[in-house]
Amino acid sequence: MTERPPTLDAVAQRAGVSTGTVSRVLNNAQHVSQKARQAVERAIEELGYVPNTAARSLAARRRGAVVLAISSEDPALTANLFFAEVITGVNAVIEETDLQLLLVLAASQRGQDRFTRVLHAADGVLLLALREHDPLSKLAADSGLPVVHGGQPLGHTPRHYVDADNRGGARLATEHLISLGRRRIATITGGTDQQVALARHLGYREALALAGLSEKRLAHGDFTESGGAAAMTRLLAEHPDLDAVFVASDAMAAGALDVLRERGRRVPEEVAVVGFNDIVTAQHTQPALTTVRQPIEALGREMTRMLIRLINGEQPTSLILPTELIRRDSA
Template sequence: MAKQPTIEEVAALAGVSRGTASRVINDAPYVSAAARAAVQRAVKELGYVPNQAARSLVTRRHDAVALVASEWDERLFYDPFFAEVVLGVNSALAESDLDLVLVVGTTERQRERFASRLRARAYDGLMLLSLHGVELLHSLVLASGVPAVFCGRPLGATPAHYVDSDNRGGARLAAEHLVGLGRRRIATITGSLDKQVGVDRHAGFADGLLAAGLSPSLVAEGNFSEASGAAAMASLLDAHPDLDAVFVAGDSMAVGALGVLRARGHSVPGDVAVVGFDDLPRAALTSPPMTTVRQEVRGLGAELARTLLGLMRGEEVQSLILPTSLVIRDSA
């Protein structure tokens, strides 16, 4: 195995001091253009590979960004929504030299470890998703000064930089579609109401029904999981057996709702029309194929990463709200 060149050898070949060579290699400022060019030529000629740990000490950069989720571990890995977001983030980071680190901040110990790493500036940038309420994680990030972009907005707070979908407008589209089909006993299964996304989709549903003179009172809360959608659908049918439509504020929950409707002998859309939200890949594969509100979930992840990259470069970046649209299939 060939011997790794030393920084002293790079400095000697470039005709500069060891300190100057180190500053160039670690991309530090205040080095003349001539010295920088000489060191870069020596690095290339010798095949020198910088030591990442030493580089981090000089630049205070670790070439790593964190995707921070406050969610139960099971849902994080099983829910297609999260997988699509991660794929979008990864695609946008592919052309950079940054490593992507997944941080789960569910338990107190995990949050303490995250806080410790924030204090050590272990991450150059942060992307946060699936926050419940105004959380400790949110406060930690604000206090750290690390560039951060939120996927969605925390409940009760508007961060300086976020990427979100038009959840309220999309839910209103769903309600208007069901009203347009002649449905009048329209229920909803909400997402978690300690998340802004759950609140916004519930509000959009209410907007659509109230505009048509209908009551938005048939409500059961889920938590965006398939199991919670099944439980909420069963509860709604027990309390309101004459309901004729349901807007489900997430496709995974809608899959659970369809299973309960089928098990109880209700035809879809004959007896009960169903509209979901997200347009995850599985929505087209349900029986019947699901009418749903499309948000560009993978695009949400990509824009999240692009916004963070711009922020890290010192650019003026704007928060984004991405459009939603209705995809009509056979369930409504």
């Protein structure tokens, strides 16, 4: 078998620096410490690394920015803890490079026009929270820039994406409720135009099917606290006998807990509740929320690392991040 040549990542690991630092050394950037420069040069020599000339040429033409486009028009989006954590992860990696981060909310036509304009100033694109047939996918693809998706859009699998094990995590949550002896288990899903919502619903259904339980107790939400409250209200009206609910996000679970408390339904004694994401507030709901943890900040970091590798001329593979059940008081 032919030995694969060393990569930029291998050089960075050997030198103990970021890939962005290696790229700056290769491109003779001025603001690199002498210590880092020497470490990179030593790693290159030890590994026999040969820089990709096409990537070097691309680097020379860089515009110096990365676009993070989110399919939303909500100006309060950064207050949403999920998106806030993703952005924190993205920014942590961007800080290691010479790149600037441009954030665009682009669900409306006006937002899409703005997205198209900023692409001319960008070296790569990160896409997040896309919906079915979302025009952002085509706009990004038509730009010819490297593109990395956060999650998989409904209807197609992009070439480069970072996602969490949504299906497996939802199955784990539902299996936990079953293990507690709950048999009338409802679910509150996300929007039906998002792959993440369908994957979590599928995991729920799989667990119930294996246990021979009914999956008829369902209400659709929208990944917001108010949406979760409205969905919980509908579930209680239609299925007052429910004894557990798997909620497809912590924000919706917080709304569901409020409604259960208002209706005098004790959690977890009468109704056990499990959420998904493990945002910070999951620890502070009443009662504290049992949930499925996905590494949200790591999602942002890995998306950005993948994009930088693409910008540097490499071809990384897509990545699925693991999820785990975090047990607290609600189930």
